[in-house]
Amino acid sequence: MKRIVATICAAAMALSLAACSTTDSSSSASTADQSSSASTSSSAATEESADSDFDNSQKISVVTREDGSGTRGAFIELTGVETDEGDMTTVDAQQANSTNNVMTSVAAEEGAIGYISLGSLNETVKGIAVDGVEPTVENVKNGTYTIARPFNIVTNGEVSTLDEVSQDFISYVMSAEGQALITEEGYIGDDAAESYTSTQPSGNIVVGGSSSVSPVMEKLIEAYAEVNPNATVELQTSDSTNGVNFALDGTYTIGMASRELKDSEVEAGAVATVLAMDGIAVVVNNANPITNITMDNLRAVYTGELTTWADVQ
Structure with a gap:
């Protein structure tokens, strides 16, 4: 009988210890959840605090490209800043003569x-x-x-009329190898391009123009x-x-x-060959909390109708 009583007591003690262990575990999990929640709340509060540091009442500093820039021409046409009356970009806009200069200006000025x-x-x-549409390669591709x-x-006339080096270089640019490099650099190349076969011509040529095309052209020339x-x-x-x-x-x-080429340029003999497609990204300073702008507001910013960031919100 004493053995039976001892066994029962031992079992009871084991159950009691298990119950305490479960309670302690639940308590620890609850504490961890509370800690995680507090951390998340703290992170959100920090982000909200950072956003609140941005002064929406400050004037928008508009940066545009110089006259003659293809990026400017495409931007004002696609956004409606250009009307029948011409380029309506605000006279207060800063003009930057290259892509790098635009980025430097925007990075240096919060507004x-x-x-x-x-x-x-x-x-x-x-x-x-x-x-509401992000500026990504995929979104440019899908329209x-x-x-x-x-x-x-x-080129001045058809590619077939050019010297041998020019024809060979253009063949490389438009080939599967050249187009793959274009895609690798973040632009939109032709996935269906054919492989390149060189005739190994010798000579010197000069390629020049757009500062937006220049970075990828530099890579193509090196390759x-x-x-x-x-x-x-x-x-x-x-x-x-x-x-x-x-x-x-x-x-x-x-x-x-x-x-795109202008009618007057085509009439003068210019021939265009599309080497890639590219989006035009609207950019702001990293301190600016804005993540989206409507096309109407973007146009109004560039024509000078909206002048503070509070107007854009």
Whole structure:
């Protein structure tokens, strides 16, 4: 009988210890959940505090590209800043003569807004959505992000009339290898392009024009030098208008333009070949909490109708 009583007591003690262990475990889990919740709340509060540091009443500093820029031409056309009366960009806008200068200006001024080639977007500035659509390669491809334009190489006449080096270089740019490099650099190449076969010509050519096209063209020229070391391709950066005009007058063997050709340029003999598609990203300073702007408000900012960030919210 004593053995039976002892066994029962031992079992009772074991159950009691198990119950205490379960209670302690539940208590620890509850404490951890509370700690996690507090951490999340703290993080949210910190983010909200950071946002609250931004002064919405401050004036919007509008940054645009210079006259002659293909990026400016495409932007004002696609956003409606250009009307039948011409380019209505506010006279108060700062003019930057390159993609890098736009990013530098926006990164340096908390209240600034600008626009750049999507392929050049980096962490120094913040790209924002337009009408709720993010500026991404995929959204440009599927047509939901509508502020997009072609990157063109421009020649005086058909490509077939050019010298052998120019034809070979253009063949490389438009090949599967060249288009894959374009895609790798963050632009939109042709996935169906055919493989490249070089004729290994020798000679020198000059490619020049748009500062938006220039970064990816530099990569293409470097890659071409590896497959055809017999040729030398010099790169000169200016703007799209000079890219077209200098291709026509022979200063550039091949021009670069980050926009469609004008009727007058086509009539003068300019021929455009689309080497890639590119979005135009609207960018703000990283301290600005804004993540989206409507097309109407974007247009109003650039025409000077909206002048403070409070107007845009």
